[in-house]
Every structure is written in C-alpha cells, then in structure tokens.
Amino acid sequence: MDAFSKLPEAINELVSEFSSAPVVGDLGAGITQYSFWLLVSAIVLLVVVFTFVKKQTLVPKGLFVNGVEYLVEYVENDVAKGVVGTEWRKHFPFLATIFFFILINNFIGLIPGMKPGTGAIGCTAALALVTFIYFVYFGCKKHGVIGYLKSLAPAGVAFPMNVFVWVIEVFSLLLRPITLAIRLFCNMFAGHIVMGSFAIMASLFAQPLLEQVSAMNALGALPSLAWVAILLIIYAVELIVAFVQAYVFTVLAAVYIQIAEAEGH
Amino acid sequence: MGVIGYGLGVIGAGLAIGLAAFGATSAMARQPEVQGRAFTVFILASAFTEALGLIGFVVTLIS
Numbered sequence: 001m002d003a004f005s006k007l008p009e010a011i012n013e014l015v016s017e018f019s020s021a022p023v024v025g026d027l028g029a030g031i032t033q034y035s036f037w038l039l040v041s042a043i044v045l046l047v048v049v050f051t052f053v054k055k056q057t058l059v060p061k062g063l064f065v066n067g068v069e070y071l072v073e074y075v076e077n078d079v080a081k082g083v084v085g086t087e088w089r090k091h092f093p094f095l096a097t098i099f100f101f102i103l104i105n106n107f108i109g110l111i112p113g114m115k116p117g118t119g120a121i122g123c124t125a126a127l128a129l130v131t132f133i134y135f136v137y138f139g140c141k142k143h144g145v146i147g148y149l150k151s152l153a154p155a156g157v158a159f160p161m162n163v164f165v166w167v168i169e170v171f172s173l174l175l176r177p178i179t180l181a182i183r184l185f186c187n188m189f190a191g192h193i194v195m196g197s198f199a200i201m202a203s204l205f206a207q208p209l210l211e212q213v214s215a216m217n218a219l220g221a222l223p224s225l226a227w228v229a230i231l232l233i234i235y236a237v238e239l240i241v242a243f244v245q246a247y248v249f250t251v252l253a254a255v256y257i258q259i260a261e262a263e264g265h
Numbered sequence: 266m267g268v269i270g271y272g273l274g275v276i277g278a279g280l281a282i283g284l285a286a287f288g289a290t291s292a293m294a295r296q297p298e299v300q301g302r303a304f305t306v307f308i309l310a311s312a313f314t315e316a317l318g319l320i321g322f323v324v325t326l327i328s
Contacts, residue, residue, distance in 0.1 A: 078305075186316060186323045187315075190322045190323055193322075193326065251309065
C-alpha cells in the first residue's frame, strides 16, 4: 500500500510538531505555542468566573450559572469535604483554582487547531511544584519544621526500623510532584498524538481519491471512513480524560494535604 | 524495537485495568447501593494505571 509507506514520515513530522517552538521571541524569553494557549485559557477562565460572579442570584437561573455552580459544588463536596475533612474551608480556594485551571486548559486543547497549555512538561511541572510547596508549607505550619520531618515516619515503630521507614517516606514524598507532573503531561501528549495519527491515516488514504476520482481510488479510500470513526471515538474518550485528569490531579493534591496535616501519622 | 517494548509494557497496564474493572463489577453486583462510589474509585484507579501505560508510549516516541 502506498499510504502505509508514507505513514512513518508523517508521524515523525507530527511528533516534531509537538515540541515547543517559539511564536514570539525565542525559547529563552518568548511565547511558545503552549504558553500562548495557556494565556488564552487563563483569559477564558477569568471571563467565565467573573461573568459567573456577576450573574449570581439567590436562586441560580440558566444553564451557565447552574453549570458552573455544579462544578464548584462538585469540588467542594467530593474533593474538599470528602478528602481533606474538617479543615476543608482553608484549602478549598487552592483546590478549586487547580481544578478549574487544568480543566479549562485540557478542554481548550481539545478544540481542533488549539494546543493544551498542560501539554508541555514545563506547565505541569510548575503546577506540581506549587502543589508540593503548598502541602509541605501547611505540614510545617501545623507541626513545625522538625515536627513535620518527624511525622513522616509512622509513630510506634521500633528504633532501627524507624529510620529505614523514614528514608523510604522521604523518597516517596519527593516522588509525588514528579508523578503528578508526568501523569498529566503524558495523558495530554499521548492523547493528542493518537488523535493526530488517526487523522493523518484518514487523510493519507483519502488523498488519491481527492487527486483523481476513479473506482479504484474510491475503494482505496474506504478504510479512511473507519479511521474517522475511530478518531471520533478517541475524541469522545479524550473529552472524558480531560475531565478525569483534572479531577485526579485535584484529588491527589487534596490527599497529600490531608496526609501532611494529619495527626500522628 | 521500541514498539515491541511498548507492546510488552502495556500488558501490565492492561492487566491492571482489567483487575480494577473486575473488582468494581463484582462490588456492584454484590452491593448495588455502592454503585456511585465504586464507579468513582474505579475511574480513579484506571486513571492511575493508564498513566503508566501512557508513560511507556511517550518514552517510546521520545527515545
């Protein structure tokens, strides 16, 4: 098949398109395509939130206000109250900010022609680092710096094992931001690569038909219908993934905050 | 070679998601009233294991 021989080259081109390239300025001090869409989604988020605040009434009216309120209450009940526990009110602004920021970035990236701000490892690493500093800060505030370092090891373990467990716990503490960043980045990156590959396959199979209409070419273009169908299914899955990844990031942040503040861990 | 390695690596993630779905369905069958909570936990667990498979995919593409 002619289309299959062109495929590896087209996919290499697709992957190279996903690396950050400067739009304005250079890579050191400029705007890459990812940070451009990051800015766009931040502006969209600000517009959405301020319109929501302005339109709020005692009894919510309309699809927009009810929809945003549903999401806010979802974070409040499922994440803040469910995971963090009694001190949820203090941490709710942080958790809601993270959730809405990631959610709007993921969804902006799903619109064809746009890129997700969270599709670059730098953005997710920054988010994970902020979360790490946040929960270590609140752990230190609650127990004191020495107390927080001591509370990493569970109480009631005999002396020599105690040190061993503490080293393992510190190691897993340092791994937390790395796994948070890599999970979100890989989900966005891989999802978009897979969607792009199926779009490329559909266009490669249909290309002969577009150049010259004949029965032979029409037969050759039939598989591209299947590729388009798979592409639509993957797009639907990506819509779910965009939501679930924002949720997972927020839940994990809440779990880490709860662990850092817990008594007698 | 990288593609073969990814194929081998994804066996683990596939088994893990299968196990999570098995646990969720049997929990829902035994106790239909926990359906909502069991489904949330299942989605969370499969998001964790799916990330491992996707890390393999990205590493294959990058290397």
